[in-house]
Amino acid sequence: MIAQIKSEFKKLLTIRSTYVFLLFCLAADILFAFYVEGFRVTNFVNDPGKLAEQSRSAFQSLGLLIALVGMLLITHEYRYNTIMYTITAARSRAQVFFAKFIVVTVFTVVASLLFAALAPLLTIIGLQIHGTDMVAQSFPYLDILWHGLLFSWAYSIFALIVAFIVRSQVGAIVSFILVPGIGESLLTLLLKDNSKYLPFTSLNQIWMKTDTQTTVITVLAYAVVGSLVALLLFQKRDAN
Template identity: 40%
Template sequence: MLVALKAEFRKLFTVRSTYILTGLAILFVIFFAFYIEGYHLSGKDLQNPNLYREDVVGALTSLPTVFGAIVAILLMTHEYRYTTIMYTLTSSNSRTKTLTAKFIAVSVYALVFTAVVGVLAPAMSYLGVHIHGSTLVPQTIDYHSIIWRGIFSGWSYIMAALALAVLIRNQIGAIVSLFAIPIAEQVLSLLLKNNSAYLPFTAQGVVLNPAPHGSTITHGSAAVVFSVYLVIAWIVAWVLFLKRDAN
């Protein structure tokens, strides 16, 4: 198991795409938090006591986290695209060990990524405000709430992307699905109205954002809803990974 884990980490950190996508995510956070939400702030915006919390939410529910999710997708789909899956599977005596190693490696990456992005966003905002010489009103942050919601949101989104990659195996297909499913949910929400909060990525969004208009679902309930979808997706992905031909 440890040898498989070592190999997965080496795979993750020996391809350019990991560095490019993670770097882009960090650059986006720096630009938006430092410049737009920090240096460029003026007047009424500086009176916002929730600015830092909004920075964390913004960073973890937008493009930067998508880049992190694509890193996870590539770790899996490169195996099929470049047929290295045959080496991966014949090096190990169990497909379960192989997938567990991938799950752990991506989980660690997701947690570190979420922590970096989540901390960097308010820090950059603070830096921007202070370099500009402005004064921000004291911030009210419920650390306990924002930490668990932030970590859950970032980690679960990236793990959902990995589950899609295990299920679909095709690089383009997995990335397109990652974008298409939330869009499909938006269309479905026209029909489901208040109940749309129980759709997977809508619920995932509610963990950090307010619930859709008219819905009373709490952040905790939304996390449970998305967890259920995630567990089901992973069970199906796991079974298929064990059963399917490796091509």
């Protein structure tokens, strides 16, 4: 299992797309946190929650890009047929599945923490360069941390589940973008209040202050059940 985890980390770190997505994340942080919210806009300098908001925004807006990196870790295997090497090198397919699960989790936690921490720092730097001081800031670390990490992790695990089920790179990315955008929007019209139980809708509600317990349970239920379905399909289906 350790060998599989090492191998998956190497896969993640020896591919250009990982760095391209990380650069996009950095560029987004610089553009929005440093330039738009820091250097250019000084309207909100009296907002004591400004820096906390930058951190939350980073978790929320960069979650998709970080999740796509994890998704490519699976879909590339099918696209380039390296899945046959991956499976035959391991004792079981379950080992491969859990190795990918662990690597996606670690990558998501590290990357989202990095950019969520970077965003308020860049805003401070932007304001400093502009020559503006902010009012004293309130920064609820723990609250932002657990909401942010749960959001990013669940988003990446949803992406991993979609990737294992769909397998085709284009199909998986399109599904991952269309399902929450169009699919759940249409279902919301039907389900009305109950739409909070839909996977991506509940995921976005993590940031709401209401009914947190139900939201967390719903998100975790989707992550666990979805992972089990993905694992089952990964074990049963032909590796191509």
